[in-house]
Amino acid sequence: MTxxxxxxxxxxxxxxxxxxxxxxxxxxxxxxxxxxxxxAQTIPRAxxxxxxxxxxxxxxxxxxxxxxxxxxxxxxVKLVAKLMLLVWIFAQALxxxxxxxxxxxxLLVGYWLLGERRPRTLLLASVPFAVGFWxxxxxxxxxxxxxxxxxxxx
Amino acid sequence: xxxxxxxxxxTAIAPFNILMVVVGCFSGxxxxxxxxxxxxxxxxxxxxxxxGLDPASGIILMAGVYYGAVFGGxxxxxxxxxxxxxxxxxxxxxxxxxxxxxxxxxxxxxxxxCSFTGGTIGALILLVAAPALATVSxxxxxxDYFALMVLGLSAVAAFSGKGQVLKALAMTIFxxxxxxxxxxxxxxxxxxxxxxxxxxxxxxxxxxxxxxxALAEVVMSVLKSEHKLEEAPMxxxxxxxxxxxxxxxxxxxxxxxxxxxxGFLVGVLPGAGxxxxxxxxxxxxxNLSPRAIKEKFGKGALRGLxxxxxxxxxxxxxxxxxxxxxxIPGSGTTAIMLGALIAYGIQPGPRLFVDNPxxxxxxxxxxYFGNVVLxxxxxxxxxxxxxxLIIPRPILIPLILFFSITGVYLVSFNSFxxxxxxxxxxxxxxxRLLNFPMAPMLLGFILGGMLENNLSRALIISDGSLAFxxxxxxxxxxxxxxILALVLPIVGRFFGWRRMEGKADMNVVDQGEG
Numbered sequence: 001m002t003x004x005x006x007x008x009x010x011x012x013x014x015x016x017x018x019x020x021x022x023x024x025x026x027x028x029x030x031x032x033x034x035x036x037x038x039x040a041q042t043i044p045r046a047x048x049x050x051x052x053x054x055x056x057x058x059x060x061x062x063x064x065x066x067x068x069x070x071x072x073x074x075x076x077v078k079l080v081a082k083l084m085l086l087v088w089i090f091a092q093a094l095x096x097x098x099x100x101x102x103x104x105x106x107l108l109v110g111y112w113l114l115g116e117r118r119p120r121t122l123l124l125a126s127v128p129f130a131v132g133f134w135x136x137x138x139x140x141x142x143x144x145x146x147x148x149x150x151x152x153x154x
Numbered sequence: 155x156x157x158x159x160x161x162x163x164x165t166a167i168a169p170f171n172i173l174m175v176v177v178g179c180f181s182g183x184x185x186x187x188x189x190x191x192x193x194x195x196x197x198x199x200x201x202x203x204x205x206g207l208d209p210a211s212g213i214i215l216m217a218g219v220y221y222g223a224v225f226g227g228x229x230x231x232x233x234x235x236x237x238x239x240x241x242x243x244x245x246x247x248x249x250x251x252x253x254x255x256x257x258x259x260x261x262x263x264x265x266x267x268c269s270f271t272g273g274t275i276g277a278l279i280l281l282v283a284a285p286a287l288a289t290v291s292x293x294x295x296x297x298d299y300f301a302l303m304v305l306g307l308s309a310v311a312a313f314s315g316k317g318q319v320l321k322a323l324a325m326t327i328f329x330x331x332x333x334x335x336x337x338x339x340x341x342x343x344x345x346x347x348x349x350x351x352x353x354x355x356x357x358x359x360x361x362x363x364x365x366x367x368a369l370a371e372v373v374m375s376v377l378k379s380e381h382k383l384e385e386a387p388m389x390x391x392x393x394x395x396x397x398x399x400x401x402x403x404x405x406x407x408x409x410x411x412x413x414x415x416x417g418f419l420v421g422v423l424p425g426a427g428x429x430x431x432x433x434x435x436x437x438x439x440x441n442l443s444p445r446a447i448k449e450k451f452g453k454g455a456l457r458g459l460x461x462x463x464x465x466x467x468x469x470x471x472x473x474x475x476x477x478x479x480x481x482i483p484g485s486g487t488t489a490i491m492l493g494a495l496i497a498y499g500i501q502p503g504p505r506l507f508v509d510n511p512x513x514x515x516x517x518x519x520x521x522y523f524g525n526v527v528l529x530x531x532x533x534x535x536x537x538x539x540x541x542x543l544i545i546p547r548p549i550l551i552p553l554i555l556f557f558s559i560t561g562v563y564l565v566s567f568n569s570f571x572x573x574x575x576x577x578x579x580x581x582x583x584x585x586r587l588l589n590f591p592m593a594p595m596l597l598g599f600i601l602g603g604m605l606e607n608n609l610s611r612a613l614i615i616s617d618g619s620l621a622f623x624x625x626x627x628x629x630x631x632x633x634x635x636x637i638l639a640l641v642l643p644i645v646g647r648f649f650g651w652r653r654m655e656g657k658a659d660m661n662v663v664d665q666g667e668g
Contacts, residue, residue: 005587005588005589006321006588008588009321009324009585009588009589009590012588013324013328016328016331017327020331020346023346027343027345027346028343029341029343030341030343033341036614036618037613037614037616037617037618037619038340038609038610038613038614038618039341040338040340040341040343040345042609042610042613043330043334043605043606043609044331044334044345044346047327047330047331047334050327051324051327051328051331054320054323054324054327055324057320058320058321058324061320070587070588074378074379075377075378075379075587076376076377076378076379077377079376079377080373080376080377080583083373083376083555084373084576084579084580087555087559087572087575087576088572088573088576090559090572091559091569091570091572091573091576092569094563094569094572095569103556103560106552106556107552107553107556110551110552110555110556111548111549111552114376114381114547114548114551114552115381115382115548116546116548116549121549125549129553137564141206143564146567
């Protein structure tokens with residue numbers, strides 16, 4: 001049997017609905033809430049059931065054509081993983097290094113990852129932009145940007 | 155009503171708000187011209203900026219960006235055959251052949267004039283229809299609202315195109331599931347937070363919109379290595395004349411008028427939107443044209459360009475009708491605007507017309523201003539705006555990523571939000587690879603809270619009985635429409651009704667849909 005995109009989608013959605021349904025029945029309620037016509041579990045439980053039915057319908061009616069198979073050929077998954085990692089590191093760096101340095105680092109590495117190698121372009125497109133944006137936020141709009149824990153220790 | 159119109163006019167002509175229209179149209183045009191980034195992403199990128207503005211200015215800015223993005227999409231469709239968003243895919247059918255014949259200037263001008271016609275006719279109908287509908291909907295009860303939301307959500311699935319109905323429905327349910335994360339607004343009990351304090355307030359709609367549209371669309375282009383492609387050079391000196399002759403105007407005028415009316419009506423339908431309006435208007439115009447003109451379609455026919463352009467702009471305006479009067483978004487972009495309005499503490503719906511007339515009317519009036527700005531300022535400046543596109547992709551992509559991330563971070567100042575964005579972007583990418591549309595999820599997420607509130611009220615009033623669904627005639631009528639919207643496409647598929655839609659590939663609806 002060919003596992004097509006529709007089937008993968010259906011299976012994933014079925015798994016999601018089952019797990020969601022399990023936790024929906026685990027939602028704590030105030031005493032007596034279970035006798036109310038509407039409580040915190042009502043919508044989640046209904047969604048879990050409807051989601052499971054839709055997922056089963058997707059599995060039953062999904063395309064069986066071999067052309068509908070999921071393929072990662074020609075997709076630059078590695079580069080996307082690196083970019084996502086960069087965004088995650090940027091999130092950590094914001095609290096450690098502060099907004100300005102993190103932004104400069106994020107942009108420099110981002111340009112580099114996407115193929116820009118000219119040092120002049122790398123610097124010109126990151127440092128003035130980050131300084132200008134930081135100045136706009138911190139000085140002109142008076143938004144407080146935490147300096148970063150590293151600087152507080154020094 | 156007139157007091158409201160004058161209050162709206164007063165707000166709309168405030169210099170700052172006119173500036174917002176101009177800035178919105180310009181930035182929207184630029185973002186819309188970037189292939190892959192549609193109106194949803196353009197409006198999402200603007201949300202953090204609008205948080206610092208008053209509600210009327212914020213919504214005016216977003217409406218300007220919406221129009222600008224649709225116009226920008228048309229420009230790149232005509233000049234480089236790379237539609238910036240799904241609603242301008244049809245524009246390229248005849249716009250690009252015109253550009254190849256050295257008539258790019260004429261094609262751009264015709265697109266702008268027809269967009270203007272569509273927008274103007276749309277704004278005029280909106281001026282009359284919105285308050286009328288708002289007055290009627292004041293008598294709606296919670297059961298009617300619940301039914302309307304079910305209709306809105308099921309219509310999104312119904313209009314999602316061949317083979318996509320179940321996927322769109324699944325995404326709507328997924329959106330509703332995500333909306334249940336956080337503290338339950340009715341009982342105050344935390345749900346699906348797994349002990350994480352950062353999830354107590356739920357997932358912010360801005361974060362979800364940015365991650366599933368702005369971030370996911372940019373990262374998708376990286377995944378497909380589109381950032382390595384060299385943009386087709388635009389020779390601005392070869393634009394040609396931007397003037398239309400009297401005969402040409404006469405030739406396309408009925409098309410523009412017809413398509414505007416049709417586009418508006420399609421736009422009003424929840425979930426239909428500008429893309430379907432453009433495809434259908436093109437198809438209708440081709441069928442209505444005499445044989446000689448019909449053969450020119452796809453080879454640079456003026457009517458083939460006029461029809462989708464008038465229709466998509468009128469539909470963009472039409473999609474504001476359900477948003478402003480019922481509080482139910484008609485498209486992905488208006489769903490984002492709904493989220494922004496709620497963030498401002500304004501509840502869109504029939505009460506908006508009564509409680510915040512300045513917001514209601516200023517949005518409608520500024521839509522017209524937006525059309526004027528597009529025609530008077532953007533069209534002559536297109537050669538200059540397009541120069542911004544020469545910024546190399548390796549520079550542009552990290553900048554868009556940065557704006558998307560900081561847009562979310564600067565609202566919450568919580569780095570957990572960025573981590574959550576990474577997770578949601580990865581999930582969105584995978585779902586896109588599986589051909590799942592994203593707009594229904596956003597719509598489900600935004601309507602989720604309201605749907606739960608109205609259902610709880612209706613159930614408590616009827617003492618837990620579901621009879622409210624059929625006891626009140628209006629609720630029963632809306633629910634039957636919702637059921638029809640869900641059942642018809644599925645039944646229709648068995649009988650081959652879908653073939654009537656012609657060659658138009660509706661699957662593009664999920665790509666940068668407006």
